Amino acid sequence: MGGSIASYPTGPRGNGSGNGSGALQSDGRQVIPDQPQPPSTPLLELRGVRASYGRIEVLHGVDLAVPAGSVVALLGPNGAGKTTTLSVCSGMMPPTAGGVYIAGRRVNGAKPDQLARAGVCTIPEGRGIFPNLTVRENLQMMTYAGVSLSHIEEAAFTRFPRLTDRRTQVAGTMSGGEQQMLAMARVLATDPALMLLDELSMGLAPLVVEELYGIVAQIASSGISILVVEQFARTVLGVADVAAIMLHGRVVKVGHPKALEKDLSAAYLGADGI
Amino acid sequence: MHSVALLAQAGGNDLFSNFLAFTILGIVSAAIYAIAASGLVVTYTTSGIFNFAHGAIGMMGAFTYWQLAVKWKWPTLLAIAVVLLVIAPAFGWLIDRVIMRGLEGTSEVTKIVVTIGLTFGLIALAPVIWSPRENRKVQPLFAGNKFELGSVSITYHQIVIIVVALAVAVGLRLLLYKTRPGVSMRAVVDSRSLVQLNGGRPNRSSALSWALGCSLAALAGILIADRLGLEVLSLTFLVINAYAAAIVGRLVSLPLTYLGALILGLVENYAVGYLPTNPQFLTDRDIDLTTTLRIAIPVIMLFIVLLILPHAPLRAHGLQRSREGVEKPTWAWALVGFGAFIVATATVTLFLSDKNVVSWSKALVFALIMLSLVPLTGFGGQISLAQMTFAGIGAVTMAKVGGESGNLLGIVLAILIAAAVGALVALPALRLRGIYLALATLAFAFFMDKVVFSQKAVFENGSLSVGRPPFLENDRVFMVFIAVVFSVVGIVVVWLRLGPFGRRLQAMKDSPAACATLGLNLTVTKLQVFMLSAGIAGLGGAMFGMLQKTATPTNFEALSSLPILLMAVAGGVSMVSGALLGGLLYGSFPVISEAIPALSSLLLVAPGLIGISLGRNPNGAANEIGTTVRQAIDKRRGRIEHDKEPSKFRAPMEPHLEVETLGIDRGFGPEDLALIDEVVRLDEEVVASGPP
Numbered sequence: 001m002g003g004s005i006a007s008y009p010t011g012p013r014g015n016g017s018g019n020g021s022g023a024l025q026s027d028g029r030q031v032i033p034d035q036p037q038p039p040s041t042p043l044l045e046l047r048g049v050r051a052s053y054g055r056i057e058v059l060h061g062v063d064l065a066v067p068a069g070s071v072v073a074l075l076g077p078n079g080a081g082k083t084t085t086l087s088v089c090s091g092m093m094p095p096t097a098g099g100v101y102i103a104g105r106r107v108n109g110a111k112p113d114q115l116a117r118a119g120v121c122t123i124p125e126g127r128g129i130f131p132n133l134t135v136r137e138n139l140q141m142m143t144y145a146g147v148s149l150s151h152i153e154e155a156a157f158t159r160f161p162r163l164t165d166r167r168t169q170v171a172g173t174m175s176g177g178e179q180q181m182l183a184m185a186r187v188l189a190t191d192p193a194l195m196l197l198d199e200l201s202m203g204l205a206p207l208v209v210e211e212l213y214g215i216v217a218q219i220a221s222s223g224i225s226i227l228v229v230e231q232f233a234r235t236v237l238g239v240a241d242v243a244a245i246m247l248h249g250r251v252v253k254v255g256h257p258k259a260l261e262k263d264l265s266a267a268y269l270g271a272d273g274i
Numbered sequence: 275m276h277s278v279a280l281l282a283q284a285g286g287n288d289l290f291s292n293f294l295a296f297t298i299l300g301i302v303s304a305a306i307y308a309i310a311a312s313g314l315v316v317t318y319t320t321s322g323i324f325n326f327a328h329g330a331i332g333m334m335g336a337f338t339y340w341q342l343a344v345k346w347k348w349p350t351l352l353a354i355a356v357v358l359l360v361i362a363p364a365f366g367w368l369i370d371r372v373i374m375r376g377l378e379g380t381s382e383v384t385k386i387v388v389t390i391g392l393t394f395g396l397i398a399l400a401p402v403i404w405s406p407r408e409n410r411k412v413q414p415l416f417a418g419n420k421f422e423l424g425s426v427s428i429t430y431h432q433i434v435i436i437v438v439a440l441a442v443a444v445g446l447r448l449l450l451y452k453t454r455p456g457v458s459m460r461a462v463v464d465s466r467s468l469v470q471l472n473g474g475r476p477n478r479s480s481a482l483s484w485a486l487g488c489s490l491a492a493l494a495g496i497l498i499a500d501r502l503g504l505e506v507l508s509l510t511f512l513v514i515n516a517y518a519a520a521i522v523g524r525l526v527s528l529p530l531t532y533l534g535a536l537i538l539g540l541v542e543n544y545a546v547g548y549l550p551t552n553p554q555f556l557t558d559r560d561i562d563l564t565t566t567l568r569i570a571i572p573v574i575m576l577f578i579v580l581l582i583l584p585h586a587p588l589r590a591h592g593l594q595r596s597r598e599g600v601e602k603p604t605w606a607w608a609l610v611g612f613g614a615f616i617v618a619t620a621t622v623t624l625f626l627s628d629k630n631v632v633s634w635s636k637a638l639v640f641a642l643i644m645l646s647l648v649p650l651t652g653f654g655g656q657i658s659l660a661q662m663t664f665a666g667i668g669a670v671t672m673a674k675v676g677g678e679s680g681n682l683l684g685i686v687l688a689i690l691i692a693a694a695v696g697a698l699v700a701l702p703a704l705r706l707r708g709i710y711l712a713l714a715t716l717a718f719a720f721f722m723d724k725v726v727f728s729q730k731a732v733f734e735n736g737s738l739s740v741g742r743p744p745f746l747e748n749d750r751v752f753m754v755f756i757a758v759v760f761s762v763v764g765i766v767v768v769w770l771r772l773g774p775f776g777r778r779l780q781a782m783k784d785s786p787a788a789c790a791t792l793g794l795n796l797t798v799t800k801l802q803v804f805m806l807s808a809g810i811a812g813l814g815g816a817m818f819g820m821l822q823k824t825a826t827p828t829n830f831e832a833l834s835s836l837p838i839l840l841m842a843v844a845g846g847v848s849m850v851s852g853a854l855l856g857g858l859l860y861g862s863f864p865v866i867s868e869a870i871p872a873l874s875s876l877l878l879v880a881p882g883l884i885g886i887s888l889g890r891n892p893n894g895a896a897n898e899i900g901t902t903v904r905q906a907i908d909k910r911r912g913r914i915e916h917d918k919e920p921s922k923f924r925a926p927m928e929p930h931l932e933v934e935t936l937g938i939d940r941g942f943g944p945e946d947l948a949l950i951d952e953v954v955r956l957d958e959e960v961v962a963s964g965p966p
Contacts, residue, residue, distance in 0.1 A: 090471060091470075092467060092470070092471070111470070112467070112470040112471055113469075113470040113471075113472075113473050113474060113475055113476075116470065116471055116472060116473035117473040121471075122471045123471075124467070124468065124471060128468060128471065129468075130460075130461045130464040130465060130468065131464055132460065132463070132464050133457060133460060133461055133464065137451070137457045137460075137461075140454055140457050141454075141457060141458065141461055141469070141472045141474065142472060143454060144454075144458075144472050144473030144474045145472070145473050146473075186472070
């Protein structure tokens with residue numbers, strides 16, 4: 001499976017120019033990239049994004065880019081605005097200013113379900129599963145992304161054999177790690193273009209976190225672009241191509257994960273000068 | 275009743291055929307209850323809202339069916355199909371769209387009140403559309419044809435009912451557990467936003483679940499209409515009977531709901547045949563237990579099932595961001611307010627006509643009864659649907675104790691006895707919360723209505739005369755007296771709110787889980803506030819009786835508690851002034867419809883409409899007014915500090931383009947993949963240096 005990104009800022013889309021090799025989409029459309037963009041167009045880009053809860057502004061102009069096919073880790077202390085940034089990207093929260101670009105297209109204010117069906121897979125903070133549904137029903141919910149249930153089951157159960165025995169179990173009764181696996185199965189099975197991952201490590205044992213990040217690395221190697229938000233886990237730095245540090249509603253530093261590692265402690269301890 | 279007729283056909287005294295007849299009738303009743311209850315369960319599991327209006331919707335469905343099939347003479351099947359597949363789902367969609375969407379972030383009280391408002395509105399609306407003067411009848415299906423089974427005859431209509439109930443069970447099971455829309459409807463309850471993140475459309479799911487719930491309600495209404503007749507209240511209460519069945523399934527399990535329906539249906543019909551007749555010593559005292567208990571079986575079962583239902587665990591994350599909250603009262607405001615209120619009332623009495631004095635006094639009495647909800651519902655977050663019942667107890671006590679001369683000891687006893695009965699109800703129901711407590715009080719109200727207030731021993735010949743002491747004989751003086759009583763009780767309520775008891779109540783409302791971790795014993799607090807509330811309601815009832823000089827059971831029937839709750843919440847149930855406002859508003863309806871008859875039907879529906887609108891402004895009118903006044907005064911005094919000036923509010927941005935055409939999608943052919951890979955394979959350097 002490949003994280004396939006077609007980005008065309010101009011030209012016709014949807015019905016493509018059709019050179020015969022374009023696969024038929026589930027909805028019958030044929031999509032063929034005709035005018036490839038320069039490689040520098042990021043799959044996800046935020047330009048000067050501001051967002052507020054009521055009258056309280058929490059993002060004061062966030063600039064961030066996730067280059068196609070790469071893993072970007074967004075780090076920062078509690079309250080820096082990481083989760084809000086992710087909410088803006090996934091469409092859960094409309095920005096009040098600035099622009100959200102996905103594959104070069106401005107998607108400000110797009111509904112989260114529209115984005116999800118278009119290939120943005122968001123796994124929210126604290127297990128992205130339905131606790132009162134069975135594992136199988138959880139998998140069934142993933143079919144909204146336009147993939148058949150049999151395909152999803154195959155993908156999920158091949159990668160996580162542990163889930164096979166639990167298919168009729170209510171998801172909320174599984175262990176935290178298993179629940180997070182079930183959530184990750186959505187990414188593996190629906191093969192999106194972009195994955196947004198929030199606090200994967202929350203409340204999980206370090207060993208499980210490491211295992212899960214192994215899966216993230218594998219997903220990344222299949223070409224899916226990933227934006228992952230973390231507060232504490234440094235495990236993420238081993239997976240990320242780019243790391244960004246967020247403080248007080250702004251991205252204050254972007255760079256190679258190794259180079260940023262030493263700045264992290266300073267950021268968490270409240271040094272504004274980085 | 276119907277069963278008697280069937281018995282006669284069964285051929286008299288044969289024990290076995292009697293038993294068979296009752297069993298079959300029991301199963302048929304059970305089937306109807308099951309259909310109605312399954313609709314309730316569907317809406318609850320898929321929207322998290324307990325739909326009090328389910329019965330009223332079923333009633334509307336039955337009337338609509340009559341309109342099409344009988345009045346307009348459409349073919350039966352077509353009429354049924356149009357009601358079940360078009361009108362009822364459309365109504366459900368409308369309810370979801372207009373009412374339920376506005377309920378996010380509101381408390382459970384508001385959610386319950388809104389559906390109660392809908393119930394009340396529909397009950398009031400039906401006679402406006404279908405005049406009660408006309409005699410309506412719906413024929414059973416297949417023209418009531420029957421066949422013989424042994425010595426018992428069964429109609430095809432009854433067979434249809436049983437088959438439909440089974441089909442509904444199987445159909446719902448398949449829909450909710452096997453299909454994606456069904457699974458999605460259940461997923462919405464877990465997390466609306468996660469459904470969206472999965473690409474689902476939660477709005478569509480909840481609209482579908484309301485449409486389905488309304489269809490099932492209408493189905494039950496249509497199937498029972500031949501038996502109950504087209505009568506607004508009996509059709510509506512059919513579903514209150516179904517509550518008991520739904521509660522057996524804890525509002526989520528369909529199989530248990532069906533079991534509950536079966537038990538209820540059988541018990542009810544066996545009671546018709548096998549309940550012993552009244553013993554002599556009861557009939558001597560004008561008490562009829564057999565008939566009344568038989569009618570009350572569904573509510574008795576509801577109460578018992580609620581009590582033996584397993585504990586719902588305390589939920590720690592129950593604390594949500596709420597749109598609700600009012601400011602604490604202050605002594606200065608309260609005392610000035612009560613003083614002004616008494617003076618204003620005294621002044622107004624001088625200008626009102628004799629008739630209007632009584633009308634507005636009634637409004638003040640309603641305000642007093644609504645005041646009983648302020649500590650219970652407003653501070654404590656508990657719902658009671660039995661306030662008029664407690665008022666009834668107060669009125670009866672006043673009549674029996676106060677005598678001709680209206681001994682004021684009667685008022686004291688009215689408070690004490692109502693509080694004692696309140697304690698009796700509250701004791702077993704103490705561990706119930708939210709919707710379960712509301713249902714328990716509703717069951718109690720119906721029980722009192724059907725079993726106690728209907729006894730000759732209680733209301734003698736349907737009305738009791740209530741005396742007033744000589745110094746209150748004048749209606750104008752009595753009106754001022756009501757205002758004084760209201761103020762005194764109001765001061766007590768404010769005093770409680772500002773003291774430790776008020777803090778405990780507020781804590782109980784905000785987070786039972788946090789109270790548990792603090793070691794706060796809520797049991798005593800709950801019992802106290804329930805008794806307090808019942809006592810105030812009892813006082814209100816005594817005043818009600820004294821005002822009218824009579825008390826009749828219809829004043830205190832179970833349904834009359836619903837507008838009390840609705841109007842109290844509309845006025846602002848967290849504030850004493852809110853209760854006053856609610857009472858005045860409620861009392862103004864008859865006055866207005868007297869003055870402008872054209873508005874009378876609108877005013878009948880008004881409490882319902884007001885209740886429905888609460889989803890938009892759950893804190894009530896008094897809070898709205900109070901906040902505005904306070905802000906105006908603060909502004910004049912220059913109290914608003916400039917550094918506190920809120921930053922400018924910016925509206926979220928609107929969608930920019932249709933995202934469905936984005937083109938980030940899956941399923942490219944191998945050549946395309948290769949091409950894209952080339953496009954997106956980034957230079958190591960670019961990656962390392964981050965975005966431009």
